[in-house]
Amino acid sequence: MLCRKPRSLCSLPPRAQHQYSRWVTVRVGVIGGGQLARMMIPAAVNLGLELDVLAEIEGSSARLAATEVGDYRDAETVLRFAETVDVVTFDHEHVPEQILRQLVAAGHSVQPGPDALRFAQDKLQMRRRLGELGVPMPDWAEVQNEDELAAFIADHGGEAVIKTARGGYDGKGVRLVRDAAEAADWFTALSEDGRGGSLLAEERVDFRRELAQLVARRPSGQTALWPVVETVQRRGVCSEVFAPAPGTSARVAELAASIATLIATELGVTGVLAVELFETSDDRLLVNELAMRPHNSGHWSIDGSVTSQFEQHLRAVLDLPLGDTGVRAPVTVMVNVLGGPATGTLADTYPHVFADQPSAKIHNYGKEPRPGRKIGHVTVTGDDLDTVVFQARAAAALLGADLSDGSGS
Amino acid sequence: MLCRKPRSLCSLPPRAQHQYSRWVTVRVGVIGGGQLARMMIPAAVNLGLELDVLAEIEGSSARLAATEVGDYRDAETVLRFAETVDVVTFDHEHVPEQILRQLVAAGHSVQPGPDALRFAQDKLQMRRRLGELGVPMPDWAEVQNEDELAAFIADHGGEAVIKTARGGYDGKGVRLVRDAAEAADWFTALSEDGRGGSLLAEERVDFRRELAQLVARRPSGQTALWPVVETVQRRGVCSEVFAPAPGTSARVAELAASIATLIATELGVTGVLAVELFETSDDRLLVNELAMRPHNSGHWSIDGSVTSQFEQHLRAVLDLPLGDTGVRAPVTVMVNVLGGPATGTLADTYPHVFADQPSAKIHNYGKEPRPGRKIGHVTVTGDDLDTVVFQARAAAALLGADLSDGSGS
Numbered sequence: 001m002l003c004r005k006p007r008s009l010c011s012l013p014p015r016a017q018h019q020y021s022r023w024v025t026v027r028v029g030v031i032g033g034g035q036l037a038r039m040m041i042p043a044a045v046n047l048g049l050e051l052d053v054l055a056e057i058e059g060s061s062a063r064l065a066a067t068e069v070g071d072y073r074d075a076e077t078v079l080r081f082a083e084t085v086d087v088v089t090f091d092h093e094h095v096p097e098q099i100l101r102q103l104v105a106a107g108h109s110v111q112p113g114p115d116a117l118r119f120a121q122d123k124l125q126m127r128r129r130l131g132e133l134g135v136p137m138p139d140w141a142e143v144q145n146e147d148e149l150a151a152f153i154a155d156h157g158g159e160a161v162i163k164t165a166r167g168g169y170d171g172k173g174v175r176l177v178r179d180a181a182e183a184a185d186w187f188t189a190l191s192e193d194g195r196g197g198s199l200l201a202e203e204r205v206d207f208r209r210e211l212a213q214l215v216a217r218r219p220s221g222q223t224a225l226w227p228v229v230e231t232v233q234r235r236g237v238c239s240e241v242f243a244p245a246p247g248t249s250a251r252v253a254e255l256a257a258s259i260a261t262l263i264a265t266e267l268g269v270t271g272v273l274a275v276e277l278f279e280t281s282d283d284r285l286l287v288n289e290l291a292m293r294p295h296n297s298g299h300w301s302i303d304g305s306v307t308s309q310f311e312q313h314l315r316a317v318l319d320l321p322l323g324d325t326g327v328r329a330p331v332t333v334m335v336n337v338l339g340g341p342a343t344g345t346l347a348d349t350y351p352h353v354f355a356d357q358p359s360a361k362i363h364n365y366g367k368e369p370r371p372g373r374k375i376g377h378v379t380v381t382g383d384d385l386d387t388v389v390f391q392a393r394a395a396a397a398l399l400g401a402d403l404s405d406g407s408g409s
Numbered sequence: 410m411l412c413r414k415p416r417s418l419c420s421l422p423p424r425a426q427h428q429y430s431r432w433v434t435v436r437v438g439v440i441g442g443g444q445l446a447r448m449m450i451p452a453a454v455n456l457g458l459e460l461d462v463l464a465e466i467e468g469s470s471a472r473l474a475a476t477e478v479g480d481y482r483d484a485e486t487v488l489r490f491a492e493t494v495d496v497v498t499f500d501h502e503h504v505p506e507q508i509l510r511q512l513v514a515a516g517h518s519v520q521p522g523p524d525a526l527r528f529a530q531d532k533l534q535m536r537r538r539l540g541e542l543g544v545p546m547p548d549w550a551e552v553q554n555e556d557e558l559a560a561f562i563a564d565h566g567g568e569a570v571i572k573t574a575r576g577g578y579d580g581k582g583v584r585l586v587r588d589a590a591e592a593a594d595w596f597t598a599l600s601e602d603g604r605g606g607s608l609l610a611e612e613r614v615d616f617r618r619e620l621a622q623l624v625a626r627r628p629s630g631q632t633a634l635w636p637v638v639e640t641v642q643r644r645g646v647c648s649e650v651f652a653p654a655p656g657t658s659a660r661v662a663e664l665a666a667s668i669a670t671l672i673a674t675e676l677g678v679t680g681v682l683a684v685e686l687f688e689t690s691d692d693r694l695l696v697n698e699l700a701m702r703p704h705n706s707g708h709w710s711i712d713g714s715v716t717s718q719f720e721q722h723l724r725a726v727l728d729l730p731l732g733d734t735g736v737r738a739p740v741t742v743m744v745n746v747l748g749g750p751a752t753g754t755l756a757d758t759y760p761h762v763f764a765d766q767p768s769a770k771i772h773n774y775g776k777e778p779r780p781g782r783k784i785g786h787v788t789v790t791g792d793d794l795d796t797v798v799f800q801a802r803a804a805a806a807l808l809g810a811d812l813s814d815g816s817g818s
Contacts, residue, residue, distance in 0.1 A: 026756055042451030048756060048773025306768050321763035328737050347435055347457060354730035359715050364457025
């Protein structure tokens with residue numbers, strides 16, 4: 001029998017458990033035990049909320065809050081977990097849609113719900129829907145075979161970005177191709193899959209820079225936006241974030257905000273929505289990707305905003321009034337730590353990084369180091385962009401982050 | 410047999426546990442499950458440290474991190490707990506000195522150690538030691554009976570503040586008396602105790618305001634100070650804190666800093682030390698009390714400083730380089746929430762307080778409401794003192810804090 005949380009009460013008789021329930025009011029359930037769930041823990045502690053995590057493995061990043069270990073693709077596991085909490089939300093977007101619909105049918109609060117999440121889970125559905133809304137995007141097409149892809153490539157200067165419709169993140173399931181044959185394996189996998197899927201082909205945007213606009217939305221409709229930020233990717237993975245995006249005109253900032261608000265509202269997203277944007281050399285904004293969860297481009301907000309994306313996500317999924325999204329400093333820079341130090345653990349570097357950069361805020365995800373893996377990030381706030389960038393990169397380098405761009409190394 | 414942390418690994422076979430130990434490097438043990446231990450959890454999560462708490466009760470404020478429930482006055486309980494962690498520190502100062510000495514003798518790292526803690530545990534020892542160091546203090550005397558107290562009262566304008574040497578906090582064990590007979594019960598208790606104790610008598614200081622100077626110190630000697638803050642007490646309990654203390658001259662700030670640094674260094678304090686000070690109407694500083702743990706007067710630092718007192722405490726007890734103690738905003742105000750709303754829970758007020766004060770940072774300790782009990786605090790940062798004070802008090806009032814001064818109510 002599943003014990004009603006908090007865990008430490010499970011050994012008490014039922015009547016004693018009840019007397020504690022007077023002040024244990026709200027339980028937020030998170031499916032997925034990665035660092036996004038982990039980083040919700042501090043906000044939950046601050047607000048006196050109970051955070052319960054359904055983790056995939058023992059020893060997950062969010063293990064402190066894990067109450068269940070199980071497979072999010074198993075309907076019974078997820079339904080049983082949902083019974084233990086007051087609202088279900090997510091550390092990732094991979095919970096199968098039909099399981100989410102079962103949760104909703106069973107009367108659970110699922111935030112964001114499946115009607116919104118399908119546009120984060122399926123890039124083709126996302127492109128179609130945003131197209132209906134008139135949201136600016138790269139030129140794109142659904143391609144079902146190599147011939148259609150070849151035609152798209154020919155129409156777009158001899159190259160295209162191709163993406164699998166489902167399952168991609170951190171650069172996985174994305175390729176830049178010049179020949180349709182480079183997609184052969186993906187088309188083969190799709191036909192063997194038997195569900196008749198397609199690939200998404202997009203023009204390669206010659207962008208000046210990449211931006212991210214994060215917005216939080218409550219079920220009752222209130223939205224709150226952080227300033228638009230600039231993101232730098234390396235090898236398809238987020239590497240650095242500058243908040244606010246330096247040198248951004250009011251027009252671009254308002255455009256990013258209105259795009260994100262439109263998407264959040266029209267798609268019925270609740271919690272945090274991250275809209276990844278290309279800024280072209282002629283000042284246009286094009287929507288690249290959506291994520292319906294706290295996002296790497298928002299980690300800066302833990303130390304750099306009055307309300308972190310994690311606290312905001314919890315407020316939003318509970319339909320509580322949203323917090324102030326103002327910045328705490330003129331400049332905040334976040335640098336990802338991928339892989340970690342060559343020898344030893346992240347914590348082994350602390351005597352060095354703490355001494356070298358006393359104002360750097362370290363976020364260690366408690367994950368096993370592996371090349372290219374996101375194991376932490378570091379954030380610095382301050383008044384001057386160059387200084388803050390230097391400090392953040394110095395700290396990240398001492399933490400073992402590989403800051404090379406991958407070219408020729 | 411006690412399972413080695415993390416808790417979620419306890420069900421795994423020993424070999425599997427070992428493979429996780431590669432990145433679970435440091436375990437900090439906290440004796441005491443109150444809100445001070447609770448507020449260390451976010452810092453531990455951020456830094457990837459394991460925080461294990463020996464709590465007095467099930468359902469304690471720090472229950473999320475509690476790995477043991479037991480009596481801190483039982484040597485075997487404390488020794489067994491110490492075996493599970495790499496360093497032992499405290500949420501309170503009541504662990505008996507001889508148990509601490511047993512921990513040290515057994516080779517455990519105890520921060521702060523008993524040689525320092527005795528000056529937080531025994532106010533008479535503290536007065537004597539600070540007197541040896543030439544630290545400015547109110548006039549004081551050890552009084553063993555009503556006659557000695559009467560003489561002290563007569564010498565000090567007909568009144569005195571009397572304190573029990575051990576066990577007082579939040580205004581408990583402190584009285585303002587005009588007649589030695591008002592201490593009769595305390596003297597009786599002391600003589601019945603059989604250990605021949607005394608009371609501490611102090612002049613009543615006509616202070617302009619109360620200040621608090623917090624400093625952190627590592628075993629290897631590095632110290633770091635936050636700006637001196639102003640504290641407002643109501644009914645002997647901290648009510649409001651203004652950081653930095655408004656209108657403080659450089660001379661007073663430097664004096665407070667040097668007093669705290671001297672005390673921390675000479676007493677060998679590690680972790681956070683809070684020095685509570687009286688500022689007299691003629692600009693003298695007098696040391697009132699010491700606390701060798703994170704302190705109510707430092708809660709503002711969670712949202713208002715680059716390094717919170719809780720993160721700093723963890724760094725310090727692990728002998729890691731200390732973090733930047735700069736402020737994140739010109740003004741930070743913290744207001745305590747005592748008791749809570751007349752009906753319902755603290756979280757029931759969230760729809761109101763969040764909407765009314767979106768920039769207020771709520772800290773809910775997850776404790777059962779009880780009149781006068783510290784169940785949370787709220788912090789606001791900003792540029793203008795009057796605005797920030799208003800916002801913090803407004804939020805606290807909506808959270809059910811009783812902000813009256815207790816006179817005539």
